Amino acid sequence: MLRKALGTAAFLSMGLVGAAASGAAAAAATAPESGAFIVRLGRDMVGVQSFRRDGGTVDVHQAGRTPRVLQRHIVYDMADDGTMRHFSFTVTDPTAAAGAPPVQQVDATFSADSMLATVGLGANAKPLHVAMPPRTVLLVGSSPWEMYEGLSERLAAQKADSLRRPAVYVGGEAIYWVALRRLGRDSIEIENAFDVYHAKVDRVGHLLHIRPLHGTQQFTVDRVVSVDLAAYTAAFAADEKRAGAMGALSTRDTVKVSAGGAALWIDYGRPAKRGREVFGALVPWNAVWRTGANAATQFKTDRALSMNGTTVPAGFYSLWSIPTPTGTKLVINGQTGQWGTEHDPAKDLYTIDMNVSALAQPFEHFTISVEPNDSGGVLRLDWDTRRSELAFKTLPN
Numbered sequence: 001m002l003r004k005a006l007g008t009a010a011f012l013s014m015g016l017v018g019a020a021a022s023g024a025a026a027a028a029a030t031a032p033e034s035g036a037f038i039v040r041l042g043r044d045m046v047g048v049q050s051f052r053r054d055g056g057t058v059d060v061h062q063a064g065r066t067p068r069v070l071q072r073h074i075v076y077d078m079a080d081d082g083t084m085r086h087f088s089f090t091v092t093d094p095t096a097a098a099g100a101p102p103v104q105q106v107d108a109t110f111s112a113d114s115m116l117a118t119v120g121l122g123a124n125a126k127p128l129h130v131a132m133p134p135r136t137v138l139l140v141g142s143s144p145w146e147m148y149e150g151l152s153e154r155l156a157a158q159k160a161d162s163l164r165r166p167a168v169y170v171g172g173e174a175i176y177w178v179a180l181r182r183l184g185r186d187s188i189e190i191e192n193a194f195d196v197y198h199a200k201v202d203r204v205g206h207l208l209h210i211r212p213l214h215g216t217q218q219f220t221v222d223r224v225v226s227v228d229l230a231a232y233t234a235a236f237a238a239d240e241k242r243a244g245a246m247g248a249l250s251t252r253d254t255v256k257v258s259a260g261g262a263a264l265w266i267d268y269g270r271p272a273k274r275g276r277e278v279f280g281a282l283v284p285w286n287a288v289w290r291t292g293a294n295a296a297t298q299f300k301t302d303r304a305l306s307m308n309g310t311t312v313p314a315g316f317y318s319l320w321s322i323p324t325p326t327g328t329k330l331v332i333n334g335q336t337g338q339w340g341t342e343h344d345p346a347k348d349l350y351t352i353d354m355n356v357s358a359l360a361q362p363f364e365h366f367t368i369s370v371e372p373n374d375s376g377g378v379l380r381l382d383w384d385t386r387r388s389e390l391a392f393k394t395l396p397n
Contacts, residue, residue: 035206036227037145040220041249042274048232051146056080058150062143063233068245069094070103071233074140076147082135082154082165084110087117089140089170094233106170108138119171130173137167137178139192145221148178148190148199149207155180155188156205167192189213194341215341216294218271218282250293257370259377260394262303266319269293269340270365271383278384279323288331290340291321291381292366298336304395305376307352311395317349321381321388328354328381328388354381354388 032054039047049062049072060074071094077086089106101121108117110132117128137147155163164179176193183189183198190197195215200208210221240246255266271293276282283289291297297319305312312332320331320343332350333343359382366383376393 034226036224037207038222038224038227039145040222041218042272042276044246044274046219046246046249047142048227048229049143049145050227050229053146053150056085058146060143060146061229063094063229063236064142065236065240066246066249068247069233069236069240072140072143074143074146076138082137082150084108084115084136084138086110087115087138087170095237115168128171128173130168130175132168132175133166135165136175137165138170139167139178140170145207145210148180148210149205149223151178151180152188152190152199152201152207153205155182156201156203194339216339251365252294253368255368255370257372257377259370259372259392260303260375262301262305262376262394264370264377265300266297266368266370268297268319268366268368269295270367272365273362273384279386280325283323285324286322288320288322288343288345290343291319292340292368294340296320296336296338296340296342297368299332303397306393306395307350307379307390308354308392310350310352312350320348321354322351323386323388327356330354330379330388330390352390354390357387357389359385359387 032052034050034052036048036050038045046066047062047064049060051058051060056078058076058078062072062074064070064072071092073090075088076084078084087106087108090102091104092102093100105121106117106119108115112134113131115130115132117130118125119128120126137151139147151163151165161182162180164177167176167178168174169176178190178192181189186200186202188199188201190199190210195217196213197210198213199210202208206223207221208223212218212220250269250271253268253270255264257264269292279285299317299319301312302314304314316336318333318336318338320333322329322331330352331348332352333347334349335344335347362385363382369380369382371378371380376391379390379392381388
């Protein structure tokens with residue numbers, strides 16, 4: 001649908017790798033420049049954006065598909081050292097009638113140590129005051145790539161092999177961080193509090209190709225010369241009208257079941273395969289996995305359970321797992337409510353072997369299920385062509 005809407009030649013031309021850099025890094029930092037990014041999650045294109053840098057101003061226009069098709073206009077105004085002076089963020093619905101109000105707005109001004117923002121529209125607008133260290137990087141969750149590229153250009157222009165700045169996400173108050181590290185002449189690592197990326201760069205620091213290494217935001221990003229934003233937006237909207245909104249990239253689901261007299265509850269995120277290799281790639285071997293997406297998977301039982309010889313008392317836990325080429329270990333942790341990248345091994349309570357088998361038909365979405373029986377049940381983790389399962393029994397009170 002997308003290719004048909006744009007035309008084959010236009011579609012292919014937009015996928016070209018960005019033009020090679022010219023001039024020295026110092027000149028690139030001051031000369032006006034423009035470019036674009038195409039963002040994918042697996043085989044699915046989830047957003048496109050164009051940008052222009054002119055002095056300390058970065059002007060971004062973005063069209064995204066999740067949770068529904070929306071357009072975003074972002075303007076950063078920064079001093080030469082990267083200190084923010086003004087920021088605006090406007091979200092609009094491209095299918096709305098002419099003159100319709102924005103879906104969301106943020107406008108922010110900055111002092112030496114804080115940001116004062118207005119978040120929302122009209123009577124519903126609310127002030128937000130955030131204490132910020134100097135040169136804090138302001139990140140939009142759906143479009144951080146221009147800010148990452150600005151930092152990459154600064155890294156390319158300096159002698160040191162690393163660069164670290166405080167960071168805050170638009171709409172939030174917590175101060176995080178973002179760090180860049182030079183890996184070679186044409187590659188860097190970008191890391192924040194949640195994610196790690198590998199990026200191919202040119203001599204002045206343009207981000208040519210970004211691939212995820214670890215974390216929640218498993219996006220692949222390509223820099224291109226330009227995009228026809230209106231054509232992409234129309235194609236996204238047509239796809240949404242035909243097939244429905246893309247929605248959250250990893251939906252949340254809940255399992256509630258009575259098994260052998262025990263009331264079980266599991267809350268988890270459901271990532272999709274989206275054409276990607278899952279185990280051994282997206283989910284690395286021999287590493288702790290959140291067993292889902294986004295927030296940590298949570299598990300409650302009101303009765304003690306015997307799981308492969310291990311007694312798990314009634315309680316509230318988080319579930320993790322360690323997949324290997326030949327098996328899976330279920331890790332039951334005593335901490336709850338944390339993000340899925342915040343596994344604390346000191347709070348692991350039980351590690352239990354699961355049985356692994358091949359599925360006849362692949363599961364597109366990660367699925368947790370419980371098959372109950374009179375004495376307990378079977379816990380199953382299914383994704384792609386792999387099933388991990390663990391039989392359990394409910395113990396007497």
